[in-house]
Amino acid sequence: MKLMDVCDFQGGSQPPKDEWSFEKQEGYVRMLQIRDFTQSEKVRPEYIKINKSTKICEADDILIARYGASIGKILTGLSGAYNVAIMRTIPNTRKIQKRYLYYYLKSTYFQNKILNVGSRAAQAGFNKEDLAKLEIECPDLSKQESIVSILQKTEFIIKRRKEELINLDNLIKARFVEMFGDIKLNPSKYQMCKIEKLLKSCEAGWSGNGTQRAKKENEVAVLKVSAVTKGYFIPDECKVLDNQKNIKKYIFPEKGDLIFSRANTREMVGATAIIAEDYPDLILPDKLWKIKFKENVNVFYMKYVLSSKCIREQFSAASTGTSGSMFNVSMEKFKSIEVPVAPFELQNQFADFVCAIDKSKVAILKNYSQGGVLSYAN
Numbered sequence: 001m002k003l004m005d006v007c008d009f010q011g012g013s014q015p016p017k018d019e020w021s022f023e024k025q026e027g028y029v030r031m032l033q034i035r036d037f038t039q040s041e042k043v044r045p046e047y048i049k050i051n052k053s054t055k056i057c058e059a060d061d062i063l064i065a066r067y068g069a070s071i072g073k074i075l076t077g078l079s080g081a082y083n084v085a086i087m088r089t090i091p092n093t094r095k096i097q098k099r100y101l102y103y104y105l106k107s108t109y110f111q112n113k114i115l116n117v118g119s120r121a122a123q124a125g126f127n128k129e130d131l132a133k134l135e136i137e138c139p140d141l142s143k144q145e146s147i148v149s150i151l152q153k154t155e156f157i158i159k160r161r162k163e164e165l166i167n168l169d170n171l172i173k174a175r176f177v178e179m180f181g182d183i184k185l186n187p188s189k190y191q192m193c194k195i196e197k198l199l200k201s202c203e204a205g206w207s208g209n210g211t212q213r214a215k216k217e218n219e220v221a222v223l224k225v226s227a228v229t230k231g232y233f234i235p236d237e238c239k240v241l242d243n244q245k246n247i248k249k250y251i252f253p254e255k256g257d258l259i260f261s262r263a264n265t266r267e268m269v270g271a272t273a274i275i276a277e278d279y280p281d282l283i284l285p286d287k288l289w290k291i292k293f294k295e296n297v298n299v300f301y302m303k304y305v306l307s308s309k310c311i312r313e314q315f316s317a318a319s320t321g322t323s324g325s326m327f328n329v330s331m332e333k334f335k336s337i338e339v340p341v342a343p344f345e346l347q348n349q350f351a352d353f354v355c356a357i358d359k360s361k362v363a364i365l366k367n368y369s370q371g372g373v374l375s376y377a378n
Contacts (some may be wrong), residue, residue, distance in 0.1 A: 069126025205284025206249030210239030
């Protein structure tokens with residue numbers, strides 16, 4: 001059935017800036033914005049004065065980002081007002097459970113559809129009329145309840161898996177500090193060197209037009225920035241090229257490469273991921289750089305140097321842009337930043353430790369896919 005048959009949507013409001021405040025006061029509520037979909041715990045909340053046109057949501061409401069880099073993302077758990085870049089869902093609870101709707105909106109099906117259904121010309125986005133084109137499989141309420149129960153159990157297992165992986169990542173970071181100290185303080189007085197001097201090559205890709213859908217055999221897809229923002233490589237974060245014959249720049253990720261994100265939100269500029277195998281059917285966009293280092297530096301060492309807080313802050317400070325959702329660091333500024341270069345033997349010891357931890361990560365993922373998540377899915 002049509003999504004709009006079981007759910008309505010309400011757009012937000014945009015109060016004038018003179019009614020905004022960083023301090024909560026009587027008659028004011030928190031103003032939810034696009035950035036809250038990805039950085040709600042990091043950004044300083046802003047508040048707006050309530051008036052007749054203010055659109056209010058409760059903490060259990062489901063919000064959807066309408067456009068920009070966060071298009072289609074789902075937000076729950078925050079109450080307040082919401083701006084025009086956000087829509088609030090209003091489910092008809094006689095036909096659909098709110099939690100069932102939540103899982104549908106987070107599904108790959110909906111996320112793929114919403115990227116391509118929009119009618120905004122300037123950037124990816126959608127409006128209420130676009131949502132009217134979408135359909136939803138909506139069984140009776142008792143069946144919905146059963147499905148939600150299964151998905152909640154699956155969600156719990158995934159959460160546990162993520163916690164285990166986070167603990168392993170923290171172990172690597174602790175080992176790095178133990179071996180090399182704080183990068184900012186450089187306690188061992190390692191030689192400081194501009195990144196440019198450590199590079200064997202640094203290439204930007206090409207952003208061809210593409211569609212987010214399942215990739216067929218022998219098709220080529222262009223990666224999205226989100227392929228590296230979590231600190232590891234996600235090959236499925238890509239769009240299949242619309243024109244498979246006219247690829248102007250064929251730069252693909254190869255084993256041992258470091259992929260660097262030169263464009264993102266200011267806080268996310270400089271995200272990196274190491275490539276574990278060749279991906280000749282994936283090409284890099286111009287917002288991702290493919291980096292190879294010279295023989296005197298180990299790629300695992302460099303990843304954690306470039307991921308350190310003080311270096312990421314330098315990337316952020318060097319980035320420019322006019323949009324709150326996309327800032328850029330130039331290759332020239334990137335190459336000019338200085339980093340400490342530890343003895344190569346120590347770098348290799350650290351790399352061996354990282355590789356051992358990575359094997360543990362693979363074991364965790366295999367355990368959950370075989371005996372955890374899939375058992376509930378069945």
